[in-house]
Amino acid sequence: MDQQGHGQTSATGIVSSAAAVPYGIAGYQPNQMMGTSAPGSAGSIRSPTQPSGASAPSSQLAQHQLAYQHIHRQQQQQLQQQLQRFWIKKIMKADEDVRMISAEAPVVFARACEMFILELTLRSWNHTEENKRRTLQKNDIGAAITRTDIFDFLVDIVPRDDIKDEVLGSVPRIEGPAEGLPYYYMPPQLTPRLVLRE
Known part of the structure; x- marks a missing residue:
């Protein structure tokens, strides 16, 4: 059996009178998260039922x-x-x-979707401001899609009836049935360009 020496005192069971806290008083400060008073100050430990002032309960x-x-x-x-x-x-x-599917893949897709929606919204908002409006409309989204080459995959999804007059008004129309004309997508890098030499 080990016995403690006479010069050493055990810390268990010894409580000084300054550190004694009466039963029922909270051992934490409710406003500690807000940083309103110093945690070590005397009198900072209060019971939850004792308000410190008239404005304490409302604050x-x-x-x-x-x-x-x-x-x-x-x-x-x-x-x-x-x-x-x-x-x-x-x-x-x-x-x-x-x-x-890995755990990271949906997170990456969610971020990519957010970026896509933000880009389309900003381009649509530019069209809204050009028309001196403050409400984003369906035709603004359609105009952003037709003006931007990277959104060409959305051309078939967004109805073009609303934007024909605004965006495509200057394009000459072909007479005849539209069903008979095949749709051919030509990437922008393959389109012939006019080169001006001075």
Whole structure:
């Protein structure tokens, strides 16, 4: 059996009178997150039922509401991101050849979709401002698609009825049925260009 020497004192069971905290008083400071007072100051430990002043309950209520709103907003964003990843993963699995999807792939696709939507929105907004409007409309999106070569894959998706008069008004129309004309896409780098020499 080991016995302690007479010169050493055990720290267990010894509580100094300054460190004694009565039962029922909170051992933490409720405003510690906001940094309103020093944590080591005397009298900073209060019971939750004792207000420090007349405005303390209303300020604490406001702080709790802000904290709750912040946490709620974070949870909603996290849930929304999980749902986006779920739908992206579901679309990817719709292909018969896809068997497994890594965890990073839906995240990358989600970011790419955000960037695509942002680019299309900015180009559509430019068309809206050119027409001196402040409301983005379907024809603005169609105009952005027809003006930008990289969005050519969306030409068949967005109806062109609304944008024919605005964007394609200067293009001469061919008389005759449109069903008889085949659609041929020519990439921009293969189109003949006019070279001016001075």
